[in-house]
Amino acid sequence: MAVMEATLPRRLISTPVAGPLAALVLAAVFFGLNSGQFFTGSNFSLIIQQVMVVGTLAIGQTLIILTAGIDLSNGAIMAFGGIVMTKLAVDSGLPPVLALVAGLAVCSGFGLVNGLLVTRISLPPFIVTLGMLNVVFALTHIYSDEQTITELPALLTFLGETFQVGQTNVTYGSLLTILLFLVFAYLLGSTAWGRHVYALGNSPEVARLTGIRTNRLTVGVYTLAGFVYGIAALLLVSRTGVGDPQAGQTDNLDSITAVVLGGTSLFGGRGLVIGTLVGALIVGVFRNGLQLMGVPSIYQTLITGILVILAVAVDQLSRRRNR
Numbered sequence: 001m002a003v004m005e006a007t008l009p010r011r012l013i014s015t016p017v018a019g020p021l022a023a024l025v026l027a028a029v030f031f032g033l034n035s036g037q038f039f040t041g042s043n044f045s046l047i048i049q050q051v052m053v054v055g056t057l058a059i060g061q062t063l064i065i066l067t068a069g070i071d072l073s074n075g076a077i078m079a080f081g082g083i084v085m086t087k088l089a090v091d092s093g094l095p096p097v098l099a100l101v102a103g104l105a106v107c108s109g110f111g112l113v114n115g116l117l118v119t120r121i122s123l124p125p126f127i128v129t130l131g132m133l134n135v136v137f138a139l140t141h142i143y144s145d146e147q148t149i150t151e152l153p154a155l156l157t158f159l160g161e162t163f164q165v166g167q168t169n170v171t172y173g174s175l176l177t178i179l180l181f182l183v184f185a186y187l188l189g190s191t192a193w194g195r196h197v198y199a200l201g202n203s204p205e206v207a208r209l210t211g212i213r214t215n216r217l218t219v220g221v222y223t224l225a226g227f228v229y230g231i232a233a234l235l236l237v238s239r240t241g242v243g244d245p246q247a248g249q250t251d252n253l254d255s256i257t258a259v260v261l262g263g264t265s266l267f268g269g270r271g272l273v274i275g276t277l278v279g280a281l282i283v284g285v286f287r288n289g290l291q292l293m294g295v296p297s298i299y300q301t302l303i304t305g306i307l308v309i310l311a312v313a314v315d316q317l318s319r320r321r322n323r
Contacts, residue, residue, distance in 0.1 A: 016263030017275040019314070023261075024282050031289030038292060041168030047284045048170075051258075052177040053078075053239065054251055055280035056232040058258040059184050060111075060225030062276045065259055066188075066201045067221055068268025069118065069125035073110070073132035074229050075251035079244070080140040081107040081233030085156060086149040086243025096155035104230035110136060111226020115219035133252065140245050149243035160238035173235045180231065184273045197221060201268030257283055257304060260311045267315075282307070 032038045057074050064071045085103035088094040094102070110132065117128045159173035188194035199207040200214055208214045236247055262279030264271025283304060290300045 016265075016271050017278060020261055020263050020275055020278040020282060020311075024278055024285060027282060027285050027289065031285065031292065035289065035292040038289060041166060043288065043292075045168050045170055045174070047281070047288050048174045048177075049239065050288065051280045051284035052171075052173050053232050053236045054254045054258060054283070055277060056177050056180060056235055057229060057251055058255040058262075058276045058280055059180055059273060060228035060232075061255040062259050062262075062264055062271065062273050063184075063188075063197065063221050063225050063228075064125070065256075065264055065266060066197050066268055066271060067218060068201045068204075069218075069222075070129065070256070070266070071114065071222075071225060072126065072129040072252050073114065073136055074129075074225070074232075074255055075248035075253075076133050076136040076140065077107050077110045077226060077229045078233045078236060078251065079246075079248035080110075080136050080143070081230045082237045082247060083140055083144045083149070083243050083245055085233065086152055086237060087144065089153050089156060090149050090151060090243075096153040100155065100234065103233055104227060107230030107233060108223055108226040111229070112219065112223040114226070115222030118222065119215040119218050137249075144243070144245040146245060148245070150241075152237065152241060152243070156234065157238050157241055159235055160241065171239075173238050176231070177235065178277075180228070181273060181277045188273055198269050201270070203269075254283065257308050260308055260315075263311075263315075265315050266312060 028038070037043055057078060060074060061071055081103040084106050085099050088102055089096045089099035092099075114125075114128055114132055117123050118125050159176060160171055162169040162171050164170070188197060196207065196212050196217055199210070199212060200217055204214050237243060240247070258280035259271070259276050260266065260279065261282050262271065262275030262277070264275055264279075286303060286307070287300050290303070291297075
């Protein structure tokens, strides 16, 4: 019993989330000491609202990075999904439910195409998704005719509405984001599918030899990631109240930042989706805290870049030590 109690802290420290979580706590303490507004319920709610879209995108990004891939097109896919939902509901008069389903289906379809190009033609995920980024970006501007879509139906903006917890306003979208993280944490940690995803990221050949249908699994991961991008599109539309063709232009990089800061290895097979939530919160806390301290936004970008480089360097050193 004593041995188990002694090893428990070691297990917690050895998890990929331990380092990012410690960084998050230290950052919160630092900004709390330097700004009286930081440790307030309204500010915490604001941080969650600011990271819920990128955080949801980062769930899909986590799935793909765990397979040793990467998706540079997710922000563009999200933006296109948002335009499809809003344009069909407003300009085409389609019932909002069908417009929402169409947006989710389109995003899933782009994920499916990415997965098929990676598996059937054996193209590198970086090249496939870089090309898809440009394709979807162009389609978004062509389909929207460069116009922002307003006067949206209530169904598409519901997740942006708030309810009160004490004196704090909390959006329904924030709850959906947290729920998604819990669902995918369960899928990756407690199902055969999740174990197969990790096995694929560790070694595709070994995974194939053990009977895992690696191509089908890869296509499924990219398609599921696309569906998650569709949910992110709904969250974005709900938060902004418009369909904006300019949205999501840097969210692909922000989602990768959240995944890396959360301890997931860019080389695949190692990481936790809860770590991605912590990574997204680290970015949100830094940007929020620096803003409260009056630091110009360009320095926020500088510090975020430094954090990413440090996180990847730590991951690389860890891989070398484990060889």
